[in-house]
Amino acid sequence: MHMGTLLIHAGYDTDRALGGSTGALGVPVYQSSTFDQEDPAGAQEYDYARSGNPTRKALEDTIAALEGGAGGYAFGSGIAAVSSALGIFAAGDHIVASEDIYGGSYRMLNTFFKRWGLVCTAVDASDPEAVRRAVRPNTKALFLETPSNPLLKITDLRACLGIAQEAGLISIVDNTFMTPLLQRPIELGADIVVHSATKFLGGHSDVVSGLAVTRTGEIGRRLYAVQNGFGAVPGPWDAWLVLRGIKTLKVRLEAQQKTAGRLAEWLLGQPQVEAVYYPGLAGHPGGAVHGAQAGGPGAVLSFRTKKAEQALNFLRRTRLAAAAVSLGGVETIASYPATMSHASVPQAERARLGITDTLIRISAGLEAPEDLIADFEEALQ
Numbered sequence: 001m002h003m004g005t006l007l008i009h010a011g012y013d014t015d016r017a018l019g020g021s022t023g024a025l026g027v028p029v030y031q032s033s034t035f036d037q038e039d040p041a042g043a044q045e046y047d048y049a050r051s052g053n054p055t056r057k058a059l060e061d062t063i064a065a066l067e068g069g070a071g072g073y074a075f076g077s078g079i080a081a082v083s084s085a086l087g088i089f090a091a092g093d094h095i096v097a098s099e100d101i102y103g104g105s106y107r108m109l110n111t112f113f114k115r116w117g118l119v120c121t122a123v124d125a126s127d128p129e130a131v132r133r134a135v136r137p138n139t140k141a142l143f144l145e146t147p148s149n150p151l152l153k154i155t156d157l158r159a160c161l162g163i164a165q166e167a168g169l170i171s172i173v174d175n176t177f178m179t180p181l182l183q184r185p186i187e188l189g190a191d192i193v194v195h196s197a198t199k200f201l202g203g204h205s206d207v208v209s210g211l212a213v214t215r216t217g218e219i220g221r222r223l224y225a226v227q228n229g230f231g232a233v234p235g236p237w238d239a240w241l242v243l244r245g246i247k248t249l250k251v252r253l254e255a256q257q258k259t260a261g262r263l264a265e266w267l268l269g270q271p272q273v274e275a276v277y278y279p280g281l282a283g284h285p286g287g288a289v290h291g292a293q294a295g296g297p298g299a300v301l302s303f304r305t306k307k308a309e310q311a312l313n314f315l316r317r318t319r320l321a322a323a324a325v326s327l328g329g330v331e332t333i334a335s336y337p338a339t340m341s342h343a344s345v346p347q348a349e350r351a352r353l354g355i356t357d358t359l360i361r362i363s364a365g366l367e368a369p370e371d372l373i374a375d376f377e378e379a380l381q
């Protein structure tokens with residue numbers, strides 16, 4: 001079936017999928033921490049809600065079906081999903097990671113996991129040979145994110161996931177920017193897909209949540225041991241909000257993507273703008289690779305003003321875009337990576353990565369594009 005149909009029907013159709021009998025189309029919120037055990041000596045599907053909850057299960061089955069994996073796992077945030085996936089590795093293991101992964105993932109790798117003995121090498125993953133060169137005898141994992149944040153650099157997933165398979169690595173792809181509507185890394189060879197469901201999947205800036213999908217049941221069992229043991233799980237209401245968001249992902253993301261394309265083209269023509277980064281623009285480096293692995297350029301773009309004060313003025317003066325972190329909501333958001341998403345990346349490293357104080361990231365919302373352009377024009381003056 002097409003993704004548009006799966007978004008509505010995959011994972012959960014009525015409450016009968018959860019053992020209910022009413023035929024309810026809406027997913028029941030099982031606000032219960034524990035479950036009566038009919039046979040105290042036997043096992044049953046639900047016993048304690050950290051280990052499993054029917055509402056969460058509906059979400060987990062939905063994301064597994066959408067990404068085409070064996071199992072889905074829900075977490076209390078995207079970074080909890082990332083950290084729990086990294087939690088299947090051990091001290092002494094080495095991981096190769098793309099150098100422009102999400103700032104919070106970078107921070108976890110270089111502080112928390114470093115303290116626990118997981119060694120990370122950051123590479124420019126837009127060059128698959130750099131990935132190959134970084135693999136050592138004790139390398140166990142490859143962690144990618146494409147398009148990257150905030151410069152929308154493209155990683156060739158087929159090439160890099162092929163290198164991971166040859167070397168026997170477990171590959172992890174953060175698919176937050178694309179969602180399964182536009183990109184399905186498991187079909188391209190990934191072992192684990194992670195999401196911040198806070199972004200496009202939830203889609204309404206009203207919930208913090210994370211998801212992971214594993215290609216195989218074996219890796220799924222390792223991840224479930226962390227999910228249940230570490231316990232960074234979402235409550236049933238948050239799972240319900242993400243499920244509700246997923247239903248409208250197609251119409252939201254397609255409209256937001258269209259608006260992002262219009263904003264990118266318009267920004268290119270503005271005298272205050274030095275550069276625009278959007279995989280849908282002709283000449284975007286990696287645009288052809290992206291086109292071959294994803295169904296569209298997405299709804300996030302970045303641009304650089306000529307002077308830092310122009311960027312700050314824009315953020316202060318825009319009335320329609322919220323000056324905020326996060327992305328993927330129905331509201332347009334303008335963020336300032338230097339002090340927001342990448343504040344935890346050391347200054348020298350930020351400069352090397354091109355995260356200057358002239359850089360603004362836009363997540364296009366569902367407002368009328370004409371109104372956004374009029375507002376941006378004023379804010380850039």
Ligand SMILES: *Cc1c(COP(=O)(O)O)cnc(C)c1O
Nearest residue numbers: 077078079102174176196198209
């Ligand atoms: C936001 C984000 C995360 C972290 O997710 P939270 O829900 O904020 O914990 C991870 N990866 C990417 C690409 C993100 O945008």
